[in-house]
Amino acid sequence: MAELKNDRFLRALMRQPVDVTPVWMMRQAGRYLPEYRATRAKAGSFMDLCTNPELACEVTLQPLERYPLDAAILFSDILTIPDAMGLGLYFEEGEGPRFKKVVENAADIEALPVVDTLKDLSYVTDAVRTIRRELNGRVPLIGFSGSPWTLATYMVEGGSSKDFRKVKTMAYNDPEMMKALLNKLVASVTDYLNAQIDAGAQAVQIFDTWGGALSHDAYRQFSLDPMARIVAGLKKESEGRPIPVILFTKGGGQWLDAMADTGCHALGLDWTTDIGNARTLVGEKVALQGNMDPAILNANPERIREEIARILARFGRGGGHIFNLGHGITPKIDPANVDVFINSVHELSAPYHQ
C-alpha cells in the first residue's frame, strides 16, 4: 500500500496533535455534485452504482478532486446488509429505500442468514480495494455500516417510517424477538466492518440514523448495546496502525456519556449539541466529530465562516476534533459553498493548534 500522505484525520481520531482541524462531510459523494449526477445517470439505478466497484470508486473520489478533504468515505448504502440477507432492496423515485420482503415474526428472523461479507457482499470489499489503490495514500479511507437498530427499523417497517410503529411494537412487546434480530445484525455488521478493514478501510463509522427515535432506556437496550458489542468485535489494527471507530447516533446528544463508554474512539455529533459542552462531558475518553448544521451551507460565505469560527471556538484548543456536518450534505447545496466550508475549516482552525 502507498504511504499515507495526510494522516490528520487518523491523528485527530486518536486525539494526537495536528496542524489544522481535519474535515470531511457525511454524504460528500452525492447529488449536490454535478459529476456525481452524471456518473449516477451512466450507472443506471442507485444499486447499480453501489454494486459496481469501479463506479463506486469514481464517485468516492469526486469530492476529493474538488476540495482538500482530509478523508474519503466508501460510497455505498447502509442497507446492503439486509439486501444481502435476502430482503430485496429497491429504490422508488422520491420514495426512499424499500424492501420486497419484511421481517414480521420469529420465523422470519430465524430464516435470516448472518451475512458472510466475502461471499455475499464482495462488491463492497472490491470497492474498498479499488478506492485504496486509486487514493494512492492521499487521505485515509473510511468504511462504514448502519447500526443494528437502524437496519432493523428498515427491515421491520419495509422502508422509511415516521413513527416506527411496527419495529417499536416488536421491541416493546417482545424484546427477546427483537434481540434475536439484533444479534444476527451484530454478527453481520461485525463481519462486514472487519472485511472492510481487511480490504483497506483505515477507520470505520457506525451510522445510527434512527437510535434517536428511541426512549432513553430503549436506546441503551436496542441501539447502544448492539453497537458496543460490534466495537468489541472489531479488528484493533491493520497495516500497523490502530483502526479508530466512530459512533454517530443522530439525536443522541443526551446519551454521549454512555456512547463514550463503548470503547469507540470518537463520537459523531449532530448540530443540536454544543460541542464545548460535549467535550467537557466526554473529557479525554473520545474524540468528537461534527457538528455544523448542513443547512448553514445554504447561507452566504460570511455566515458559513462565522459558524465554523463559532464551533472551533466552542471546541477550543488542541486535538481530538474532526470537523464535519451534523448530518449528510443535502442535494441542493451549491458546490461553491462547500469550497468555502472546507477551506475555512483549515484556515480558521490553525491558531487552535499552535
Add this chain to the structure above:
Amino acid sequence: MAELKNDRFLRALMRQPVDVTPVWMMRQAGRYLPEYRATRAKAGSFMDLCTNPELACEVTLQPLERYPLDAAILFSDILTIPDAMGLGLYFEEGEGPRFKKVVENAADIEALPVVDTLKDLSYVTDAVRTIRRELNGRVPLIGFSGSPWTLATYMVEGGSSKDFRKVKTMAYNDPEMMKALLNKLVASVTDYLNAQIDAGAQAVQIFDTWGGALSHDAYRQFSLDPMARIVAGLKKESEGRPIPVILFTKGGGQWLDAMADTGCHALGLDWTTDIGNARTLVGEKVALQGNMDPAILNANPERIREEIARILARFGRGGGHIFNLGHGITPKIDPANVDVFINSVHELSAPYHQ
C-alpha cells in the same frame, strides 16, 4: 364559573402536593377515537371542525367521557394564527397542512398583520367559553398555541418540511428579517393566549414542535427567546388562580436548563429524556410533564404498566409531575390501551404521594 372539582393538574403544575399524579395526553381528542372520526365526518373538513365552537367542544369532551383524565385541552390547530394573518391554511388528504401564500421576503413580513384574537379568531375564544361551560368544573381546560419558530417554519416553507431549507436559510442569511417575522408572531401569540385565558383557559401550553431542528445556539435565538417574551407577556392569573405556562420543545432535551429559566411553570419532555435526570437538572424551578413514548400504547397492557412504573420511579416521590405522552397520541392506537394507560398512572402513582 362552576367550582373546579379536580385541580390535581393545576396543583402539580405549581409543584403542590397531590393525591395521585395527574395525567392527560397530547392530541387526546383525535383520530384514535371512533367518536372523533364520526364528528369529524359530520363537520366536513378539518378546519370546519376547528372553526365550529359547538363541534370543537364536542370533540374536546369526548376523551373525558371515556377516561378519568385530569385535564381537557382546547381542540384546535396550531396554524390558526398564520391562517388569521391571511396565508390561507388548507389540508390536503395525507399531505399535512399547507398554505396558499408563503412568506419569502421582507415585504411579505411587513405586510403581515399582528393577530387581534377577538376580531380574527373569535371562533377560538367562543370554543373556550363553550368548553368551560360544558366542562362544568370537572377538570381544568388547557389553552395552547404553536411557538413563533414553529409557526414560522410552516409560513416560510408553505407546509411541513424535512430539512427546513427555506426557513433556515432565511434565519441564517438574514437574522434581522427572521426576527421581524418572529416579533409579529410573539405579539400575535401573546394576544392569542391572553384572549384564551380571558375566555376561560386555566393553563396554557406552547407547542414548539420544530425547535428541536435548530442548533444549540440558533434554538436560543430563534425559538427560546421568542417563547420567553411570550411568557413574560401573559396574564399571571385569572379567576383568582395563577395561570401556569407549559413549554414543550420536541427534541429539546439538551436545552432544559435554558427553558426552565424563561419564567414558565412547567416543561414538557419528549421520551428521549430521562425524567429523573431532568428533575435533577431543573430542581425546584419548574414542574415536568411527560414523557412516555406514544408507541408504547401499541404494546400489551402489562408492558404499558411496566413503562408507567419505570417513569414514575425515575421521577420519584412528591409533586411537580404531570404524566403525559412524549408527543401526540397516534391514530392507530387501540382506545382500550388508553384506558389501561390513564388508570394505571393513577393507580401506580398513589404510593409516591403518600
